[in-house]
Amino acid sequence: MSKKSYRAKPSDGIAFVSGASSGIGRAVVIELAERGYSVAAMARRADDLRELAATRPAQIFAYPGDVRDTAGNRTLIAQIEKDQGPIALAFLNAGLSLHVEREGFDAALVAQTYAVNVQGTANCLDPLLAAMAQRHRGQIAINASLAGYNGLPSSAIYGSSKAALIYMAEALSQMYREAGVTLQVINHGFVRTAMTDQEKDFAQPYKIEPEAAAKIICDGFERGGFEIAFPWQLTALSKFIRALPYAAKFKLMDYAVNRAKKP
Template sequence: MANTCSTIWLLGASSGIGAELAPGLLARCERLVISARRRERLEAVRDTLSERGGDVRVLPVDVVEADAVAAAAQDIAHQVGVPDLVIYNVGDYEPAGMDQLDPAVFERITRINYLGAVNCLAAVVPMMRASGGGRILINASLSGYAGLPHAAAYGPTKAALINLAESLHPELARAGIHLGVINHGFVRTRLTEKNEFTMPQLLEPATAAAAILEHLDDPGFEIRFPRRLALMLGLLRMLPYRLFFALTRRLV
């Protein structure tokens, strides 16, 4: 049986995996707070959940604004208490290789994917420590395992998220806060539609959400799927560079 939370805060809830996660999360908590930049999209998600009952609260926030994220976290704490579970599911993507080295694109993706997560952690960790604990999950990616062609802007931000979580995990665990990552493969969204290459083991958002929910209560650091792609990329990152680049050159 799934563990029941008082409050879950889902950032990046307006589409894709986030929108598909919302019903399953609502079934696990007394109230679900959903966030993204656009209120109208969040309200559409809330409307799809209305027939299920439960307390769903819409809280628009732009994660690149540290003050706005901090204010949103404080609003939740004051209104319903410190969240038991926070899921950072916000992300941006652009294909990038040697012909797409646009610093503005790299900066935008870094601010959303990585610094947005830092803003979230800075907002919720102190209140979780003060309340005695909690759980935080960061949606990273299997692409953070190794540098892959076409992912020069996106992959490094996901590698940074994994490293960030690894770095903070021991300290937060001592403070009673469980910090983990979700590393998944390719999921069919408006972002991956930009890819012009064949994406192996491409998942639908509902399938990805179901996999996350299936393992949401697992005590480990990482939720990863699909299994075969995770194994392949895990092995790839352990190869000597001579072999690593011999394989990745085939993807160019």
């Protein structure tokens, strides 16, 4: 019989959040602190991290770093555990969406996006999984997207990077369950961030504020289960489309995309 999935508590150790300087990451840092965690916040923008840490200096600690730096991530996560104690809960949130991909496919954009979204996540996963498996306890949540469910026109690069994260989370969840490490994936719709604010040509139904998203995400950390998906309307539609035969899927996707275009 497999072990019951581990769910982290503030008494078990600290939380770690990448991409913490703005948007969903920043909101989750604050929400976790509200729920009693000490939080190591990581992002490239050191000034924004320091401003965030200053809001709760006894609970939020700034660790500037770049998820693209493989060796640097390993060193940084080791330093966090040396300074603050074991990481019980990690939210791997750092991500990139380049609006210029709407203009056409470009291999350089693939490399740039995957370097953050896929390789950057892997660079954090590597040391976290090793440390948590050694302790036989840990929880890691990977921020993906509902965009990873289906091939969306004009989102071949971003969407496929998120699809890769969903696959990775599914595989690792099964690989590390017996080691006491819980893997989760967050598949969300539209959240108001600098990323979504750059989209001017399409409607963004059921768009919510990052603070509301953070509450849903942190509730999901506490509740457990593999997937944290919201809003339910877009989740249900995305899963329905994913199950269709390709001829029907492409016809429905064409209709949905045309409806979503702003006049």
